[in-house]
Amino acid sequence: MIRLEAVSYSYQSGEEQAIKAVDNISMTIEKGEFVAIIGHNGSGKSTLAKLLNGLLLPQAGQVWVGGKATDDPEANWQIRQQVGLVFQNPDNQLIATIVEEDVAFGPENLGLPSGEIVARVQESLAQVGMSEFRQHAPHLLSGGQKQRIAIAGILAMRPQCLVLDEPTAMLDPQGRREVMDTVRRLNSEEGMTVVWITHHMDEAVSAHRVMVMDQGRVAIQGSPREVFRQTELLESLDLDVPVITRLGQLLARDGFDLPPDVLTVEEMVNLLCP
Amino acid sequence: MSIIATNLTHIYSPDTPWTAKALDDVSLEIQDGEIIGLIGHTGSGKSTLIQHFNGLLKPTAGSVQVQGIKVEKGINLRRLRQMVGLVFQYPEHQLFEETVAIDVAFGLKNAGLPREEIPERVEHALGAVGIDYETFKDRSPFELSGGQMRRVAIAGVLAMEPEVLILDEPTAGLDPQSRNDLLGHLRRIQQERGITLIIVSHSMDEVAAMVNRIIVMDKGKIYAQGHPGEIFRHGQELRQIGLDVPPLTQLMFALRAKGQDLPADILNLEEARAAIGKWRKGGQASV
Numbered sequence: 001m002i003r004l005e006a007v008s009y010s011y012q013s014g015e016e017q018a019i020k021a022v023d024n025i026s027m028t029i030e031k032g033e034f035v036a037i038i039g040h041n042g043s044g045k046s047t048l049a050k051l052l053n054g055l056l057l058p059q060a061g062q063v064w065v066g067g068k069a070t071d072d073p074e075a076n077w078q079i080r081q082q083v084g085l086v087f088q089n090p091d092n093q094l095i096a097t098i099v100e101e102d103v104a105f106g107p108e109n110l111g112l113p114s115g116e117i118v119a120r121v122q123e124s125l126a127q128v129g130m131s132e133f134r135q136h137a138p139h140l141l142s143g144g145q146k147q148r149i150a151i152a153g154i155l156a157m158r159p160q161c162l163v164l165d166e167p168t169a170m171l172d173p174q175g176r177r178e179v180m181d182t183v184r185r186l187n188s189e190e191g192m193t194v195v196w197i198t199h200h201m202d203e204a205v206s207a208h209r210v211m212v213m214d215q216g217r218v219a220i221q222g223s224p225r226e227v228f229r230q231t232e233l234l235e236s237l238d239l240d241v242p243v244i245t246r247l248g249q250l251l252a253r254d255g256f257d258l259p260p261d262v263l264t265v266e267e268m269v270n271l272l273c274p
Numbered sequence: 275m276s277i278i279a280t281n282l283t284h285i286y287s288p289d290t291p292w293t294a295k296a297l298d299d300v301s302l303e304i305q306d307g308e309i310i311g312l313i314g315h316t317g318s319g320k321s322t323l324i325q326h327f328n329g330l331l332k333p334t335a336g337s338v339q340v341q342g343i344k345v346e347k348g349i350n351l352r353r354l355r356q357m358v359g360l361v362f363q364y365p366e367h368q369l370f371e372e373t374v375a376i377d378v379a380f381g382l383k384n385a386g387l388p389r390e391e392i393p394e395r396v397e398h399a400l401g402a403v404g405i406d407y408e409t410f411k412d413r414s415p416f417e418l419s420g421g422q423m424r425r426v427a428i429a430g431v432l433a434m435e436p437e438v439l440i441l442d443e444p445t446a447g448l449d450p451q452s453r454n455d456l457l458g459h460l461r462r463i464q465q466e467r468g469i470t471l472i473i474v475s476h477s478m479d480e481v482a483a484m485v486n487r488i489i490v491m492d493k494g495k496i497y498a499q500g501h502p503g504e505i506f507r508h509g510q511e512l513r514q515i516g517l518d519v520p521p522l523t524q525l526m527f528a529l530r531a532k533g534q535d536l537p538a539d540i541l542n543l544e545e546a547r548a549a550i551g552k553w554r555k556g557g558q559a560s561v
Contacts, residue, residue, distance in 0.1 A: 040449040041420055088447070142316060169447045172316045172476045173518035199449045202521070238451040243521050243543060250547045256554070265521055269528040272550065 001161055001193050002029040002052055002083070006061035008216075009047055021047035023216035024061070029161070034187045034194045036204035036224075039213035040238050045197045048213070049165045052195065053083035066160070081110070084154030086164040090146035091139075099141075099149055100125070100134040106157045117156075124155040127190070128182050144175025148182055155186075161193040162186070168200065176200075201228070201242045205263045212237065225261040244268050276438055276470040277304040277327055281336035284322050288334065296322040298494035299336070304472070306437075309464055311481030311502070312474045314491035315516035320474050323491070324440050327472075328358040341437060356385060359436030363443045365427035366420065374400070374418075375411035378430045385434065399433035400426070402466075403459045421452030425459070432463065439463070440472040445480060457484060478505065478512070479520040482541050490517070503539035522546045529553075 004027050010018040021044045029035055029052075039045045050056040051063055054070035065082055068075035087093055096102035100121050107117045125131045128148040133141065138149055147167055154162060164183065168176040180203060186192040196207065204210045210227040212220040214237045220227050228234070228245045235241070241249075248262035248271075262268050284297040297319045304310055314320040325331040326338045329351045338345040341357050362368070371377035378396045387395070397407040403425035410418075415426055424444070431439070444460070445453040461484050464471045475481050478488065482502040489499040492515045498505055505512070509519040509527055519527075522540060526549070529536050536553050540546045 040451050166447075172516070174315060174516040238449075240450045244525065247522065247525075247543060247546055247550075250543065251550060254547065254551050256550075265524045265528060268525055269532070273529055273532050273534055 001031040001033075001066065003064040004028075004051070004061065005064070007051060007058040007063055008060040009051060009056060009058060011047075020216045022051060022058075025216070025218060026061075027211070027218065027221075029193060029195060031160070031193055032187070032191045034184075034196065034206075034208045035211060036207035036209070037195060037197045037211045037213060038199060038201065038204055038239060039219075040199065043213040044216040045213050046165050047216075049085060049163050049195065049197055052161075052163050053085055054079045055085065081157050082159055083161045083163060084157055084159035086147070086151055086154055086162065086167050088166045088169045090143060090150050090170070093150040093153070094138040094146060097137055098134075099130065099136050099138055102138055102149060103134075103152045103156050106153055110157070120156045120158070121152075124152040127155055127186065128152045142175055143171045144178035147171060147175065147179050151179075151182065159192075161195065163195040163197070165197045166199070167196075168198065168203065176203075199239075201240050205242055212239065224263055228263065229259075229261040231260075275303060275339075276306045276308065276341060277302075278339045279303075279323075279326070279336070280338075282323075282326065282333050282338055283335040284319075284326070284331060285334045286322075296494055297326075300494070300496055301336075302489065302496060302499070304470060306470055307464075307468050308470055308487065309485045310470075310472045311478070311485040311488040312472055312491065313476070313478055313481070313488055313505075313517060314497075315476070318491040318515075319494040320491045321442060322494075324360065324442065324472065324474060327438065327440060328360045329354045330360070352385070356434055357436055358438045358440065359431040359434055361428050361431050361439070361441040361444060363446060364424075365431075366415075366423035369415040369423060369427055372414060373412050374405070374415050374426050375407075377415050377426065378433050381430055381434050395433050395435070396429075399429040402432055402463050403429050404455065405429065419452075421448055421455065424448065424452075425456065428456075435467075436469065438470040438472070440474070442474045443476070444473060445475070453480070460484075477518055478502070479518065482506070482520075490515075502541055506541065507538040509538070 004025055007022055007025050009022040010020045012018050037045050051058060054076050057071045063070040065079045070079055094102050103121045103124055104117050107120050125134055128151050130148050138146055168179055183194055187194045205224050207224060210224050211218055219237055220230060228241050231241045231249060244265060245262055248258045249260050252258045258271055279300055279302050282297055282300045286294045286296055312320050326345055327340055329345050332345060343354055369377050375396050378399055379392050382392050382395055400407050405425055415423055445456060473481050488502050488505045490497045498508060506523050509523045513519045526536050526538055526540055537549050540549055
């Protein structure tokens with residue numbers, strides 16, 4: 001689906017030396033995969049997100065989306081349609097005064113016939129569970145609902161991949177759960193490829209693959225189990241391990257027969273009290 | 275007594291179709307030097323409540339007294355706001371001056387502090403949030419990282435040397451490292467200055483380790499209040515009002531549901547570790 005070959009990107013800030021935000025990264029994201037990217041602020045994860053759909057173009061190396069390079073001007077529009085980007089602040093992404101008009105904005109810009117636009121808006125709102133709000137004013141919705149409308153607006157473009165850059169950072173716990181559940185379902189039931197950028201470790205637990213970024217490079221990657229058992233390395237990168245994983249490791253030190261990669265409360269309950 | 279609210283009710287847009295009761299007959303007392311975690315789902319009334327504490331809002335019914343001053347029409351707001359520092363959500367959005375030092379000094383100048391006293395107050399306030407004055411004073415606030423910008427914005431409020439410091443979701447959107455840094459600074463500031471500290475948060479987990487008392491709000495009322503351990507004991511109910519139950523509390527509840535003898539009020543990793551160790555030993559002894 002998406003392939004990065006030795007991609008680098010730097011920001012120039014004033015007279016100072018360029019800051020390498022993404023430093024020689026090669027990776028592949030498969031169709032239908034759910035990849036979580038974690039890292040502290042400034043580790044390069046947002047820059048990476050913007051490289052995935054051609055919003056930024058690599059200064060070295062190449063990003064391929066479905067066989068086309070993002071720096072090919074002819075492919076640029078098609079690629080942005082295929083890879084939809086969702087940002088942190090839902091308020092910055094909503095523009096219309098009625099939910100369905102907001103969702104229709106993208107398909108209207110594609111110049112689609114109105115019947116097709118209506119169909120897509122209905123379908124997208126249903127996909128995020130917001131159909132009953134189609135006539136509401138977006139600014140009166142909760143944060144989680146707004147973020148789901150923003151996702152519906154992207155879905156109306158019929159993308160093959162969703163890239164979400166800290167989509168829950170500004171939401172309360174309920175909003176977080178709503179958005180997580182929606183995106184997980186899009187992935188598991190509809191086969192949507194998902195790149196989920198976060199610094200909440202517990203949001204990465206259910207991903208197929210976790211990539212940890214540090215100083216523009218991929219520091220660790222693997223299944224959540226492979227990554228989270230590397231407590232010391234993660235802590236050296238100022239990242240937390242999920243608290244249940246950490247508890248399992250501490251109890252193992254106390255003589256409990258527990259693996260170093262317990263990820264969820266359910267697993268821990270079954271291990272402690274089978 | 276720092277803050278006393280008595281039967282406080284606040285109604286937005288009364289007598290219109292959009293009328294909404296944001297606070298419903300709330301009574302509470304906050305002592306000098308207390309550290310309070312004010313927790314609640316979006317729309318629970320917590321922001322409305324704290325805006326009464328510095329006079330941004332006035333009660334529709336009932337009363338609020340802050341440091342002996344009654345919050346009502348015609349009060350001396352300037353005096354109240356010097357005593358009560360309110361840090362809004364995403365305070366870095368309110369940075370606007372050319373340099374860090376000028377931005378932090380903004381409130382002091384407005385308050386008419388003698389010019390020669392300002393640099394010292396600014397240096398002190400920046401130091402309290404871990405920003406080195408000499409390194410940062412002439413920088414543009416917009417060149418800083420998100421976590422640094424937030425701390426500079428908080429320094430602007432600290433510089434006023436408030437007796438009550440209220441922060442609305444101070445860690446929202448920060449990464450774990452910046453979040454821990456900021457909470458560490460707040461804890462130290464509270465200890466050194468003995469001020470009353472009120473932290474508004476969605477996350478019980480985050481405030482549990484540093485507060486004396488958690489106040490949980492729901493639908494404009496106080497739903498529960500007490501020591502963090504007491505509040506955590508009601509984990510399952512809190513989930514129903516849209517709050518996050520920390521994973522360790524969930525674990526304890528799940529084990530208790532299986533008939534295991536474990537405490538419901540653990541607050542952190544070390545307590546969980548000790549409780550499970552003790553449980554295992556007790557289990558073996560009885561076999």
